[in-house]
Amino acid sequence: NLEKQQENEAIEEKAVIEWKKQSKFESYGIKSKLSIQEQRESLPVYQSRGELLKAVRENDFVVIVGETGSGKTTQITQYLAEDGFANRGIIACTQPRRVAAISVAKRVADEVNCKVGDEVGYTIRFEDCTGPNTKIKYMTDGMLEREALVDPLMSRYSVIMLDEAHERTIATDILFALLKDAVAKRKGTLKVIVTSATLDSTKFSQYFNNCPVFHIKGRTFPVKIYYTKTPELDYIEATIDTVIDVHVNNPDGDILVFLTGREEIETCCETIIEKMSILYKSDPNIKELIVLPIYSAMPSEMQSRIFDKAPPGKRKVVIATNIAETSITIDGILYVIDPGFVKVNAYDPKRSMDSLIIQPISKAQADQRSGRAGRTGPGVCYRLYTKNAYLKEMSLNTKPEILRQNLSHTILMLKAMGINDILKFQFMDKPNEDSILKALEELYILEALDEDGLLTEVGRLMAHFPMEPKLSKTLIKSFEFGCSYEVIEIISMLSVPDVFFRPRDKRELADKMKQRFDDYNGDHLTLLKIYRKWENNGFSKDWCTDNFINEKSMRKAKNVKKQLIKLLDTLNGKSKGKINLVLSSCDNKFDQTRKAFVSGFFENCAKKSTNHGRNDEDGVFKTLSDNLSVYIHPSSALFKIPGVEYVIYHTLVLTNREYMHYTTKIDPVWLIEYASKVFRRANEGELGINKKRERIQPLYNKFDTNESWRLSRGRR
Numbered sequence: 113n114l115e116k117q118q119e120n121e122a123i124e125e126k127a128v129i130e131w132k133k134q135s136k137f138e139s140y141g142i143k144s145k146l147s148i149q150e151q152r153e154s155l156p157v158y159q160s161r162g163e164l165l166k167a168v169r170e171n172d173f174v175v176i177v178g179e180t181g182s183g184k185t186t187q188i189t190q191y192l193a194e195d196g197f198a199n200r201g202i203i204a205c206t207q208p209r210r211v212a213a214i215s216v217a218k219r220v221a222d223e224v225n226c227k228v229g230d231e232v233g234y235t236i237r238f239e240d241c242t243g244p245n246t247k248i249k250y251m252t253d254g255m256l257e258r259e260a261l262v263d264p265l266m267s268r269y270s271v272i273m274l275d276e277a278h279e280r281t282i283a284t285d286i287l288f289a290l291l292k293d294a295v296a297k298r299k300g301t302l303k304v305i306v307t308s309a310t311l312d313s314t315k316f317s318q319y320f321n322n323c324p325v326f327h328i329k330g331r332t333f334p335v336k337i338y339y340t341k342t343p344e345l346d347y348i349e350a351t352i353d354t355v356i357d358v359h360v361n362n363p364d365g366d367i368l369v370f371l372t373g374r375e376e377i378e379t380c381c382e383t384i385i386e387k388m389s390i391l392y393k394s395d396p397n398i399k400e401l402i403v404l405p406i407y408s409a410m411p412s413e414m415q416s417r418i419f420d421k422a423p424p425g426k427r428k429v430v431i432a433t434n435i436a437e438t439s440i441t442i443d444g445i446l447y448v449i450d451p452g453f454v455k456v457n458a459y460d461p462k463r464s465m466d467s468l469i470i471q472p473i474s475k476a477q478a479d480q481r482s483g484r485a486g487r488t489g490p491g492v493c494y495r496l497y498t499k500n501a502y503l504k505e506m507s508l509n510t511k512p513e514i515l516r517q518n519l520s521h522t523i524l525m526l527k528a529m530g531i532n533d534i535l536k537f538q539f540m541d542k543p544n545e546d547s548i549l550k551a552l553e554e555l556y557i558l559e560a561l562d563e564d565g566l567l568t569e570v571g572r573l574m575a576h577f578p579m580e581p582k583l584s585k586t587l588i589k590s591f592e593f594g595c596s597y598e599v600i601e602i603i604s605m606l607s608v609p610d611v612f613f614r615p616r617d618k619r620e621l622a623d624k625m626k627q628r629f630d631d632y633n634g635d636h637l638t639l640l641k642i643y644r645k646w647e648n649n650g651f652s653k654d655w656c657t658d659n660f661i662n663e664k665s666m667r668k669a670k671n672v673k674k675q676l677i678k679l680l681d682t683l684n685g686k687s688k689g690k691i692n693l694v695l696s697s698c699d700n701k702f703d704q705t706r707k708a709f710v711s712g713f714f715e716n717c718a719k720k721s722t723n724h725g726r727n728d729e730d731g732v733f734k735t736l737s738d739n740l741s742v743y744i745h746p747s748s749a750l751f752k753i754p755g756v757e758y759v760i761y762h763t764l765v766l767t768n769r770e771y772m773h774y775t776t777k778i779d780p781v782w783l784i785e786y787a788s789k790v791f792r793r794a795n796e797g798e799l800g801i802n803k804k805r806e807r808i809q810p811l812y813n814k815f816d817t818n819e820s821w822r823l824s825r826g827r828r
């Protein structure tokens with residue numbers, strides 16, 4: 113039924129073209145009967161334009177607090193440009209989320225009437241859409257943080273707006289401190305604006321030398337809040353029922369629903385559409401419900417559809433991740449449905465790994481979500497949890513990311529910026545010593561730091577790459593193993609959404625097709641094979657469709673590869689001969705590629721459990737670092753291969769059991785050779801593992817234990 117799929121895609125594409133036409137049409141007046149200029153002037157922030165500019169002129173730092181939708185993100189950058197700040201440098205505005213950066217840049221480009229990438233552009237990881245004319249640049253906070261590596265003074269910029277600061281991502285938190293330093297050194301030529309939707313303003317102001325706080329009054333209407341009487345057992349089901357209930361029984365007004373991620377959103381959309389089609393048949397008077405998903409991995413043409421007004425007589429429901437909480441405002445929402453959950457990146461110190469977990473939202477988030485219903489008129493919010501849960505169980509605020517995530521990448525960057533004394537770094541909220549120490553340990557055993565806690569040559573190179581240290585180590589080592597092309601291609605494939613396309617009704621066929629690519633050495637090489645097959649087929653779309661491969665992911669991977677190679681070129685060029693990372697291929701000696709991955713991922717190593725029949729089931733592996741029981745995923749190329757003893761994996765995914773995701777067979781001798789800080793040769797060729805404490809003994813030796821984390825104090 114590939115034809116059907118192609119047909120669907122064709123329909124989708126046609127629809128995209130239609131929407132594009134439509135939105136262009138609307139932005140010239142049909143939609144709201146207001147010209148762009150009138151629309152801009154109708155936003156609450158416009159009332160404060162003069163005062164706001166004055167505050168920025170007179171102060172190095174300004175904190176701005178305003179309701180979501182008041183025009184902070186789209187307008188302030190334009191005011192600054194109109195006021196002449198663009199003549200002194202670029203006006204940057206950071207966003208915690210990629211989708212927000214793209215969406216806002218497109219909107220502002222529309223308003224200024226230019227192409228995205230011209231006067232108004234955006235930069236996100238692996239995608240730079242700016243040009244020599246760019247005056248207003250939206251970017252992820254992570255990208256600006258990376259720029260500080262080469263230019264700590266931020267000399268290209270005249271104003272930097274740290275938007276959505278209340279989200280407290282690690283990158284924003286680090287930028288707080290870096291910008292404070294840069295402003296002090298730039299003596300009045302760099303302005304910093306910090307915006308926030310909630311009322312963290314006192315804390316922000318105090319941190320930025322008691323700077324002024326500027327309030328923008330928003331227009332809001334009262335929102336009536338309903339709670340469920342008892343806790344919901346299945347919040348997806350409850351959400352679906354509530355959407356249909358609201359649609360069938362309530363007057364006009366669009367609906368906004370908050371779910372946690374792509375899969376949930378897609379399931380929910382499908383079910384609503386199914387259920388509605390039954391309702392339409394049974395009752396011809398029921399109005400049409402337009403169901404629109406929004407999540408970050410969605411193509412941007414589809415994303416912009418959520419802003420289009422529902423045609424008369426129809427209602428739209430937007431089903432979103434928490435991106436619609438503060439970063440994106442959709443007009444016309446009168447009903448909000450809030451199941452009360454969010455997906456966050458959390459660090460599990462027990463397993464030393466990051467994972468995405470679904471957790472209850474905070475009170476601040478609940479209030480923010482319900483507020484979304486009261487922008488156009490008096491609204492209603494359905495909270496799918498009890499009032500008691502809201503009052504007694506929810507935490508007040510979301511914990512800053514820096515307090516709950518792995519810091520190794522961040523610390524590597526700080527070290528590369530010359531900030532060795534992590535202790536003295538001006539964190540707004542300082543991470544606890546344990547997590548700092550853990551990160552230093554990880555960097556030490558990866559040989560990014562030496563025994564004094566200072567950056568090694570390898571570490572310095574690693575810091576240039578926007579990826580977790582295990583990956584950047586693999587990449588750097590690939591040059592020694594002569595397999596950099598292979599490793600770059602695999603990394604590219606690992607950094608995009610899943611390339612395997614498994615339509616619900618054709619899982620078996622899709623899995624069979626996938627098996628033909630399986631490499632008996634594991635999933636990393638399988639990914640490489642797929643990339644190369646696609647390349648050999650002229651990057652063909654048909655080839656993807658025929659093989660159940662997601663073409664969009666493949667194109668993204670191709671782009672990541674291009675960006676990585678560009679980054680390497682820049683690095684080689686800028687180093688004036690000091691760095692010479694020459695790209696090469698290992699041809700068919702793929703062991704080299706696996707060795708490179710061992711040198712980065714040796715901590716993610718597991719061994720087949722041998723005590724058959726006892727307590728362990730068949731097929732269980734034990735991680736070497738924590739003795740955790742883990743399994744090869746059924747989708748892995750290694751799933752049915754007999755005799756696999758040692759493996760490394762990319763991540764662990766917890767579903768009903770702990771699965772290794774992207775698993776590759778290795779020779780244990782490689783562990784001894786390429787990870788000598790952790791593994792040694794024991795008796796009779798056995799693999800010996802140094803105790804955690806022993807591995808970092810050199811670090812402890814230098815300092816007394818209680819003060820061990822002061823090793824970050826070293827200087828060079």
Ligand code: ADP
Nearest residue numbers: 179180181182183184185186187219419441443
């Ligand atoms: P804030 O940053 O204060 O939350 P924004 O500047 O993001 O506010 O939004 C201001 C207004 O611009 C909102 O009312 C929103 O409807 C409109 N807007 C923003 N992005 C788009 C878009 N892509 N398409 C249509 N309207 C948009």
Ligand code: MG
Nearest residue numbers: 184185438439
């Ligand atoms: Mg905003």
